[in-house]
Amino acid sequence: MNVVAVAGTGTEIGKTYVAAGLLRGLRARGRGFTVYKPVQSFAPSDSSTDADVLAGAAGLAPAAVCPPHRWLPLPLAPPIAAEALGLGPFTIADLASETRARATGAPVLVETVGGVRSPIASDGDSAALIEALAPALVVLVADASLGTINLVRLSRDALWRQRQVVVFMNRFDERSDLHVRNAEWLVVRDGMVVLTDHAALVDLVEPLARP
Numbered sequence: 001m002n003v004v005a006v007a008g009t010g011t012e013i014g015k016t017y018v019a020a021g022l023l024r025g026l027r028a029r030g031r032g033f034t035v036y037k038p039v040q041s042f043a044p045s046d047s048s049t050d051a052d053v054l055a056g057a058a059g060l061a062p063a064a065v066c067p068p069h070r071w072l073p074l075p076l077a078p079p080i081a082a083e084a085l086g087l088g089p090f091t092i093a094d095l096a097s098e099t100r101a102r103a104t105g106a107p108v109l110v111e112t113v114g115g116v117r118s119p120i121a122s123d124g125d126s127a128a129l130i131e132a133l134a135p136a137l138v139v140l141v142a143d144a145s146l147g148t149i150n151l152v153r154l155s156r157d158a159l160w161r162q163r164q165v166v167v168f169m170n171r172f173d174e175r176s177d178l179h180v181r182n183a184e185w186l187v188v189r190d191g192m193v194v195l196t197d198h199a200a201l202v203d204l205v206e207p208l209a210r211p
Contacts, residue, residue: 001100002107003135004033004205007126007159009142009151010115014170016050018141018201019111020057025202027059031209034058035109036102037066038095038129039120041081044073054111067098077119089122096132106210110135115151116158127158136208138162139201144169144179152186165192166204172196 006022008015019035026033035058042049051066058065070090074081079089099110110133112118112126120126130138138159142152152167159165167186173179174196186192195201 001103001133002208003099003103003133004107004109004208005130005133005135005138006109006111007116007130007138007140007155008112008114009140009148009155011118013115013141013143015111015141016053018139018168018170018198019109020053021198022139022201022205023054023057023109025198026206026209027057029202029206031206032106033109033205033209034102034104034106035060035065035111036099037070037111038099039070039072039078039090039113040066041072041074041076041078041113043075050111070098078113079119079122082122092121092124092128092132095121095129099133107208116140116155125158130159131161135162136164137205138165139205140165140167141170142167144172144176144182144196146178148182149185152192153190156190156192166201167192167194168201169194169196 006015006019035054037051040050051062055062055065072081113120116127117125142148183194186194
């Protein structure tokens with residue numbers, strides 16, 4: 001299974017926005033990629049969920065992106081939401097198995113939840129699911145502002161088993177000296193691959209996609 005995982009340094013960092021942009025960019029180039037969200041939690045009043053956004057970008061039905069039994073209408077970490085809703089626990093193995101079943105030959109973009117150490121199942125976090133899926137690439141979505149170097153380093157440490165991790169600085173402003181210096185620090189001091197442009201991300205992922 002050819003997987004690209006999209007993870008984040010925290011909640012509301014823009015994982016879904018970046019993943020949707022990547023899917024649209026690949027489709028515009030005629031490259032085949034499907035998308036899967038193993039589980040999602042949300043407020044019942046939300047007019048749109050992550051699965052809805054990703055489905056729109058991929059040309060799929062939301063239920064094909066995230067299976068209905070993994071839609072948890074409570075804005076808590078998924079295993080906590082499931083417990084609060086009186087639902088049974090689910091494991092990393094459960095989510096990994098369902099993700100593999102979703103793969104039908106096309107490469108799969110898998111979006112996790114919260115930050116890399118956020119609980120995604122009763123027995124593990126997003127980093128654990130990524131490890132179970134053994135992706136070809138992890139896109140770590142980060143902010144560009146003050147504090148991001150600490151969060152990127154901590155997140156990268158949690159993903160230490162992953163050979164290829166690229167940092168995508170969301171909301172990057174090339175006119176901001178802070179943003180530019182943060183990106184340069186991660187590249188020069190930490191040796192990380194840092195992207196700030198959506199087209200560059202599409203360029204990186206395109207070779208993994210199906211013609």
